[in-house]
Amino acid sequence: MQLLDWIILGGTLLFIVLYGTYKTRGNKNVDDYLKGGNDAKWWTIGLSVMATQASAITFLSTPGQAFHDGMGFVQFYFGLPIAMVIICVVFIPLYHRLKVFTAYEFLEDRFDLKTRTLAAILFLVQRGLATGITIFAPAIILSAVLGWDLITLNIIIGVLVIIYTVSGGTKAVSITQKQQMGVIFFGMFLSFLIILNYLPLDISFSKAMDIAGANGKMDVLDFSFSLDNRYTFWSGIIGGTFLMLSYFGTDQSQVQRYLSGKSVKESQLGLMFNGLLKVPMQFFILLVGVMVFVFYQFNASPLNFNPAAIEDLKNSEYASEFKVLEDEKLLIDNELAEKQISFATIESESEKELLLTDIRALNTSDLKLREQTKELILKANPDAETNDKDYVFIHFILTNLPRGIIGLLLAVILSAAMSSTASELNALASTTAMDLYKRNVAVKEDKHYVTASKWFTLLWGVIAISIACVANLFDNLIQLVNIIGSIFYGNILGIFLLAFFFKYVKGNAVFVAALINQVFVISLYLLNEYEYINLPYLWLNFVGCLSVILLALFIQKIKRDKI
Template sequence: MQLVDWIILIGTLLFIVLYGVWKTRGSKNVQDYIRGGNEAKWWTIGLSVMATQASAITFLSTPGQAFHSGMGFVQFYFGLPIAMIIICIVFIPLYHKLKVYTAYEYLENRFDLKTRTITAFFFLIQRGLGAGITIFAPAIILSAVLGWDLTTLNIIIGILVIIYTVSGGTKAVSVTQKQQMAIIFTGMFIAFFLIISYLPEDITFSKALDIAGISGKMEVLDFSFDLSNRYTVWTGIIGGTFLMLSYFGTDQSQVQRYLSGRSIRESQLGLLFNGLLKIPMQFFILLVGVMVFVFYQFNAAPLNFNPAASTAIQNTQYAEEYSALEDKLSEIQEYKKTSIQNYLNSNTSKEASDARKLMIALESSEKKTRQSAKDLIKEADDTVETNDKDYVFIHFILNNLPRGLIGLLLAVILSAAMSSTASELNALASTTAIDLYKRNITEEKSEQHYVSASKLFTLIWGIIAILVACFANLFDNLIQLVNIIGSIFYGNVLGIFLLAFFIKFVKSNAVFMAAIITQLFIIYVWWQDWLPFLWLNALGCGVVMFLAVLLEPFIPTSEIEVEEE
């Protein structure tokens, strides 16, 4: 990195922090601090909702996912528009009618305090872990690639977020996310057009798509019912709908974004804006990864994109064998370039078919070579992360982009990390302050006291997130890890809300017992790896609703509920 990159990177991050502090100074009451004074317009809500979900993991993992596995991951989001419509019709009017600060307040009105508390507790567990991962994801990758100290990076990202989130609460999160999304979109579009420009002169965009398609990277839709396949149309529509309903309808980090809307209509328009734009955005980010794949068909690519993996094997007994694999990869890549040119210059269908077959065979050979390298690295040092999906895009950025743009793309990654983490800390603090602290204090306190308490809880959760980040371990793929953690809890929480909305004869005690049993069951199903994680959302939702209905006749109704009837 050059001086200009450092200036752009540091300047961008400081601008976001200082702008957030200045723009939201002086929040005097809970309404301003937690609901942003209900001033947000629909485009602010829409961008804030998108920025909350689009963490640094999105911009690091998603291109790498496309590089290795193609465009199929976009199916994960197919349930999003369906979920947005349901939330706009059912959830938003109820939340606004009751003027709740958190989603879980509604559950006490419908059931009782213990149901509200356990649901809030499920949220705090999974979102507290998620906040740590959104800090950890960019930190570990930047640490490995740039040689920065991992712990220091975790602390720096965490502190920057804590400063403006503590200062301005929900409004600070919303106003800074608009700037962050502008930076993110600008950076990603520049990167995309630069990748296209770096391809050989005779390789047009349509030809690049053709090359990617032959290598299996453009297979967007999979209609199979294979449960071992994580990403199909059916897992996206069914499992994805349940996940998105849970996330956007019951997760306070998202609910808080649209509760800040100035009206029901503004909140609904904001969510519909997100529903319309999210799939094209993810498609575009995956397409960036596919274009990076095409770029590396004409340019040398490392055997493993994680620099720590290559370093770990250099001074071991496996170094010579690893070097032989590097030579083999270089040979395969040269053959691939030749076969691509033969395909593009073919004059007959037979020549084109033969070239296609050779390209497919060489792609398969390259995958096997890379897998052999991963196995070798594991033999040399089993503590090193060999799965390099999360390192592909950052490797391209640092080794191919011009001065200044490297700083901008790093600012994109860190801005995304800050926007998601800020939303999560804000929601964690609000839930802790409103659902646990305020609800369990008998003595009446002033508005300023609860604002101060919310700021203190933001600080505490920020410290917890930094600690989680410092002790986390890299998983198979970071974007999958976040969704797996969510899927373990979200289905159960969604089922509780659906019981509250639609099945009026079920009371609190049955729901409470069903929620505990369901959560233990879902954790066991995940531990045994019986289902792809997306299906855990539908399973959890169905099990808790079934159990609550089943248990209702056998569990006594509380005295309070009897009196209300």
Template sequence: MEIASKLYEIDWIILSITLLFIVVYGTYVTRKNSNVTDYIKGGNDTKWWTIGLSVMATQASAITFLSTPGQAFHSGMGFVQFYFGLPIAMVIICVVFIPIYHKLKVYTAYEFLEGRFDAKTRTLTAILFLIQRGLAAGITIFAPAIILSAVLGWDLLTLNIIIGVLVIIYTVSGGTKAVNVTQKQQMIVIFLGMLVAFFMIFSQLPEEITFTKVIEIAGASGKMEVLDFSFDLNNRYTVWTGFIGGTFLMLSYFGTDQSQVQRYLSGKSVRESQLGLIFNGLLKVPMQFFILLVGVMVFVFYQFNSAPLNFNPKVKDEVLKSKYAVTYQQLESEHKAIEDAKKMLLKDGFQIEEKEQIQKLNTQDLAIKESARKIIDKIDETSIEKIESNDKDYVFIHFILNNLPKGLIGLLLAVILSAAMSSTASELNALASTTAMDLYKRNITDNKSEEHFVKASKWFTLGWGILAILVACVANLFDNLIQLVNIIGSIFYGNVLGIFLLAFFIKFIKGNAVFIAALITQIIIILVWYLDWLPYLWLNLLGCALVMTIATLIQLASSKPSKILNE
């Protein structure tokens, strides 16, 4: 039976009504924006809870709700360490960044840099933002589209266009306020959907399996290892990468990325903006922990129920048409035998003495899955269409479509698409604002009216929306989609953060030194990433340290010591 046929009429109704309501509501309530302050800064009347939810929705894209449960299914809870630096970053931004931005009444974060340094530094930093965020906007559309197209049989190109067009409609119409008000509705849908998914998974486990037993079963398989205090640079997620690399990434993302800065620049006051970020800092880590826990619950569910050897539905069809069909079927038989053995061990509930046997079976199953991946990769090398062997992004959607009752499938699909829309809307809004204010308005000599810049911002929103759809249409899957977005950010964020820290704290550094240092740093960071010398989270710290060090050395070399001391 086609997986798409498992969508019932009620699922289509719930999905369609949810998405249409968000678009119509966002367009209607923000239809009267007539000036730049209303369009770009949301009228400066946003309450703290709206800011907090909007900031959270901007970061929590569809990738979060597709990839994160799959990450926990395969690798356990350790990914939550990635977010450990977020509360620290929120406090620093509230104390340092927000008061300065509000005092200067800037429309974008990069506007501040011209007053502190010069126009070329502002322009360079804005361009770095536009490059990385423009790519990310395409990925936030592409991520849910490619996965839904694979599991539902929907046309990928059509899905990319539908998601992009829905977002463009209300973002062009209402600007920042439209993004803020729709993200409140989207976060309600997301929270409700994930809570329902959690309880539905638990309800489908055997009666004798309590929540304590769930944790024990997951722990026996190494899924509950939350904290890693090692200093191994080959390990992407440790307490240290979270607190150090994560803090620098979050500082740069929330403090200098216009898609986030624009959320709290719309605040009614400094205090409202600060409360919104503190709200996000307090809730974000528990939310990510909960989403990972949902992935662990899915893992435990499949200890009692059959799971495919690979969750990507395209894989089996392609493999069975290849010369490796017999070998793959043998691996499937071995995988099924291990599943049956685990079910026998767990049939009367998990007993702690069975832990070693389960670990042994899981090790054998991992070896079988690795052999299957090698076969898939061999086929992928000769196939015209890309076949993704890494199935992390398909685990949760597979569970939703095959195990949830009708109605709830539509709700969870609405969660995924709402998250895609909310994140993409913030990105398009920020891309348009940066283009309009930092490039277009900054370099226009004629006096133009407020209405002109509102129209220009709308055209830029449309242009970036079309570009995001085009990026989505030519994108390819990576190791894991949530990692891909963070890798793209890490390549640019450290450099940008270093520029802002120089602006805030190192007063004798001038524009020329920063500009040259930023160019050199960006080249070095791209080389370090390309040669895979460091885990990507450490690129944030390296980029920040490099640009600050190089700028300081250039300034010292070009200035007289006495002049520096006087300053």
């Protein structure tokens, strides 16, 4: 990175922190601090909701996901528009009518205190874990750029977010997220145009899409019912709808965004804006990853995108074996570039088919070399991380983009991290203050709860940083966040649906059912991980929601029969 990159990166982040702190100074009551004074317009709500979900993980992992597996991941978001409509019709009017600070307040009115407390604790556990990962993700980036250790970076990133979130509460989060989303959209469009510009002169956008499609990267829809495929149309529509209903309807980090709306209509418009824009946005981010794949069809790529793992390998006794693999890779890269140019320029379909066979064979050989490299990395360092999906996009940025643009795109990823983390800390603090603390201490004046909320924000910031410091790369960071959510969200959503639609079910039945169900869902996930069953994580949302409803109905029936 050059001086210009540091100026752009540092200036962007410093502006966001100072702007958020300055604009929200002087919050004196709980309503201002936790609900932003209820004066947010629909576009602020929509961008804030989107920024909360679009963490650094989105911009780190999603392009890498597309690079390796293509566009199929977009099916994960197909349930989002459906969920937005349901939340606008059912959830938002209810929350506004009750004037709640958190989603879980409603559960005490409908059931009892212990059910409210349980739902709040389930949220705190899963969101606390996920917040640590949203800090950890950008730390990986700067670790690759600066060579600093991850613990130091986790602390720096966490502290930056804590400063303005503690100071300004919900309004600080919403205000800064508008600037952050502006940086994000500009940076991603710019990176897309730069990739197109870097392709050979004969390769237009349509030809680039032909190349991606020929290599299976443009297979968007999978209508199969196979549980072997993690992302299908059906898992997205069914599992995705339940996940999005839980996330946007019962997760305080999202509920708090639209509770700050000036009216029911403003909140509804904000969520519908998010529903209309989110799927195209995710499609575009995946498309950037596909374009990175096309770029590397004409340019040499590393055998593993994780620079630390490669450095360890080069300094080990296996360096000579790795050199042999690198030489083979270079030959494949050169031949692949020639054949891809021929594939994109010739007109004869029969010749294209022959070339396509050769191209697929070369890409298969490339994958085998990558697997052999992973084996060598583990031999050199058994504790090394061989998964490199989360490093693909950052490697492209650092090794191919011009001065200034590198700093801008790092600012994109870090802005996303800060916006998402700020929302999550704000929600964790408000849930702890209003659902746990306030319900177990004597009634205090407003100022006391503002102070308590700030201390809880600081506490959760420290916890999130601590989780980030012990986190490790999973198969893919964006999948890890969604897996954590899927383990808890179905159960929480089921509790809310029982509250909305099953008026005769009482608190005791729901409380017992939720406890049993959470153990059941965690067991299903572990059984799947150890390959005793085959149940992709997206289906845990549907199963968890359905099972807690059936359990509660069964327990309530037994109680009635006994009476």
